Amino acid sequence: MNWPAVTAIYKYEMARTLRTMFQSIVSPVISTSLYFIVFGSAIGSRIAEIDGISYGAFLVPGLIMLTLLTQSVSNASFGIFFPKFTGTIYELLSAPISPMEIVLGYVGAAATKSLVLGLIILATAGLFVPLEVQHPFWMMAFLVLTAVSFCLLGFIIGIVAKNFEQLQIVPLLIITPLVFLGGSFYSISMLPPFWQTVTLFNPVVYLVSGFRWSFYGISDVPVLASVIAISLFLAVSLGVIWWIFRTGYRLKA
């Protein structure tokens, strides 16, 4: 293992995050706070409890997931896309470093950032609604697994994307709709039966449901299904990355 390389990349990426502190930490926190004010307090006060939980509190896991997914994808994709764009990727390709080490460095840094962000939003949420976490271990497990999986997805997007537009398309046109339609703001039991079935094809449903269960002990789908879904997603992402490096796809001529 080339540990100096992993740490060097990790530190370099973390330094980039700290340098762009406002964009990477402050702005997601502000936008999440706005969601809490508008949906949680203003509108939420007129919505009845869902499964015995106040709407504001019900929102918390979904909002954390919303930020976690979009930020993981955009941060990890940018981390690898930028060297490709500027051409500095030559160094990564000519370094004595294995694909796994590259992924550890880049995805590790991106996932760390997402995790920190998730925890900051959780703390922010505590200012607006009373919080309870019934299964702290599982909450952290879901947080870590989701952050890692979607950073891996972001990494793939960053490699596949040919330009900035393509880099934005997936988070904008796929991740955001999936999260909004994935039960972040409502329980899927509130949907008509047909749409409930459709929703089950949305992978984000499993993430949000499992994550919400770790908070309040309630879930839309069985917890085991959530764990399997996220593990599957992780495995597929790792497989795709392994294939990319094996073939040199979009990286090497």
Add this chain to the structure above:
Amino acid sequence: MTSLISISNLTKTYEGGFTALNGVNLEVERGEILALLGPNGAGKTTMIAVVCGIVNPTSGRVTVGGFDIVDDYRRTRSMIGLVPQELTTDAFETVWSTVSLSRGMFGKRPNPSYLEKVLKSLSLWDKKDSELRTLSGGMKRRVLIAKALSHEPEVLFLDEPTAGVDVELRKSMWAVVEELRQQGTTIILTTHYIEEAEAIADRIAVINRGEIILVEEKSRLMQKLGKKKLTLDLQEPLEAIPAGLSEFDLTLTEAGMRLVYSYDGTAERTGITRLMSSLTENGVRFRDLQTEQSSLEDIFVELVGEDA
């Protein structure tokens, strides 16, 4: 001398069908400066990219220090420092952070005092906290050299290090290269400035259309292909070359004021003594003379011919 880099039958055909390298064979010796000369698109950069692991070869084999570049990529790559042709830098990073990243990526533990030494030798120390985008082109080039040297490589590839660099900086770059050689670093330099190869290389390889068409020690190459010219500035103009001098390869220029004698500088008999006495016999008097060796440029143009 032992080969440090050994390239055999290396071929690279890009997806579009373009063959950039067509059966390249080349041995690079430890401690030498090898200049790789060739016109644009000859395959210089592709060859370097393959050795460094940036481009996958289509066929053929490359070893560095006896290790295969595919099977033993960790060993070979950590021996190599690459200075790319393009000035590619992460605009918003500082000199220090980008150089530290390079050292780490190549598997070396942090060593601030070594990096300090490298930056000082390249006159970059006072810029270590500057963002890369604020640096001039020449400084960026030196940052790329610093990055390549950050992990103490045994071999340094310099891909057109002085393209678009002013004369002063070019000279200082040559001095850096010379210093590295004295420390035992093997250097492969691509260039299409022939004077550059002439000034600093030990050996010269000429590549054209993906094939190495010549590898030769610089001095021997210049000797081998080195035609010499003896230029005589006359005291009085000649209307024509006197008949008594017809056995010599002479041309009359500058309105009859200059005679140029072409001869083979490596031949045992250059014919200069005979020419001198014949000139006296024919009453041709001259006020100055000089000899000049044909430059690498002439050799290069001759080799690459109309393709250049």
